[in-house]
Amino acid sequence: MMAHSAPAVPIVDFSPFYSQNETERLNTGTAIFEALRDVGFVYLINHRVSKELLAEALSQSRAFFDLPLQDKLKAPHPPESWNQRGYSQIGQEKISLYPDALNTGTESDADRTSLTDVLECKESFDLGRENDTITPNIYPPPELLPNFRDVTIRLFNTLPNFGLDVLRALALGLQLKDENFFSHFHGKDGQEAPMNQLRLLHYPPVSKEAARKGGITRIAPHTDKGTITLLIQEDDSVGGLEVEAQRGGRYVPAPVIPGSILLNIGDLLQMWSNDTLRSTRHRIGVPLVDVAQESGEWLLPRRFSIPYFIAPDRDVVVECLDTPLCWGEGRPKKHEPVKAWDYIVKNMEGAY
Numbered sequence: 001m002m003a004h005s006a007p008a009v010p011i012v013d014f015s016p017f018y019s020q021n022e023t024e025r026l027n028t029g030t031a032i033f034e035a036l037r038d039v040g041f042v043y044l045i046n047h048r049v050s051k052e053l054l055a056e057a058l059s060q061s062r063a064f065f066d067l068p069l070q071d072k073l074k075a076p077h078p079p080e081s082w083n084q085r086g087y088s089q090i091g092q093e094k095i096s097l098y099p100d101a102l103n104t105g106t107e108s109d110a111d112r113t114s115l116t117d118v119l120e121c122k123e124s125f126d127l128g129r130e131n132d133t134i135t136p137n138i139y140p141p142p143e144l145l146p147n148f149r150d151v152t153i154r155l156f157n158t159l160p161n162f163g164l165d166v167l168r169a170l171a172l173g174l175q176l177k178d179e180n181f182f183s184h185f186h187g188k189d190g191q192e193a194p195m196n197q198l199r200l201l202h203y204p205p206v207s208k209e210a211a212r213k214g215g216i217t218r219i220a221p222h223t224d225k226g227t228i229t230l231l232i233q234e235d236d237s238v239g240g241l242e243v244e245a246q247r248g249g250r251y252v253p254a255p256v257i258p259g260s261i262l263l264n265i266g267d268l269l270q271m272w273s274n275d276t277l278r279s280t281r282h283r284i285g286v287p288l289v290d291v292a293q294e295s296g297e298w299l300l301p302r303r304f305s306i307p308y309f310i311a312p313d314r315d316v317v318v319e320c321l322d323t324p325l326c327w328g329e330g331r332p333k334k335h336e337p338v339k340a341w342d343y344i345v346k347n348m349e350g351a352y
């Protein structure tokens with residue numbers, strides 16, 4: 001039997017952060033810091049986010065995507081890439097068209113151009129805070145799914161509490177003077193943050209026939225743009241997510257770990273950290289199927305996931321953190337200060 005090697009994406013138990021013991025809290029933060037510095041992704045276990053709520057949201061997501069297309073289209077995504085609200089059908093969004101702003105990837109320009117010809121077989125539903133005037137939510141009519149709005153908004157309002165705890169732990173790991181540093185830039189203590197975005201994702205099943213023909217993927221290689229992303233996956237979901245585990249290195253699988261939340265960072269936190277932390281590229285591909293392979297219709301079952309993107313408020317200026325772990329003697333500042341909203345809008349351009 002082959003020995004199992006250690007997973008490339010580290011696993012951190014988050015529960016010691018909730019203890020009264022300062023050393024345990026600091027150790028949790030340090031473990032998260034090191035994982036985000038070395039890999040850019042980390043599984044968090046024992047996180048205290050309600051399992052029932054996560055299950056309810058995944059079940060509402062399933063119910064939504066099971067609706068006929070014409071019903072899903074009653075909540076259409078607006079034409080602008082940055083206005084991430086409502087339903088996007090298969091092929092509508094091309095993540096491969098995101099500019100590769102921080103140049104963290106390995107693909108050559110030619111490879112990236114060829115990626116834009118590939119169909120991303122995914123559909124999504126996005127929402128943000130209620131009552132936002134710039135990007136109001138776009139919901140399907142309530143008679144189609146009576147609990148959809150309530151459950152998704154509850155998850156939208158719950159996850160930032162955990163997200164900010166993670167950012168508090170990270171602030172300790174980064175040796176920032178103020179453990180609440182990031183809380184000042186993400187809504188009123190996490191709530192009502194205008195740039196936070198909850199995305200329900202469905203990747204339909206992939207047939208062997210479609211895989212043989214080629215030209216399809218599930219999600220093209222990309223980096224996330226905001227501060228952090230919390231990824232919820234169904235416990236028994238098919239995996240497929242791969243992360244570029246080392247700078248310029250190979251992609252390694254990030255399989256589903258039941259009960260965990262997978263954390264990664266976006267470009268703005270990489271810039272905040274003066275490139276100390278990694279906004280790591282990730283993707284979900286479709287394996288190539290050999291024509292000679294034995295019969296059977298399906299290659300991949302459907303996949304559901306829910307990423308929650310936590311991003312700084314629109315007018316926040318992101319500039320190098322004041323900590324020796326990011327900046328100082330021999331570590332000059334690498335980025336000009338950038339306004340969060342400008343960066344996100346510019347770097348999502350063209351994807352719709």
Ligand SMILES: O=C(O)CCC(=O)C(=O)O
Pocket residue numbers: 199201219224231241282284305306307
């Ligand atoms: O579906 C997934 O697991 C990954 C989604 C993702 O990377 C994204 O939406 O940015």
Ligand SMILES: [Fe+2]
Pocket residue numbers: 222223224282
């Ligand atoms: Fe992503």
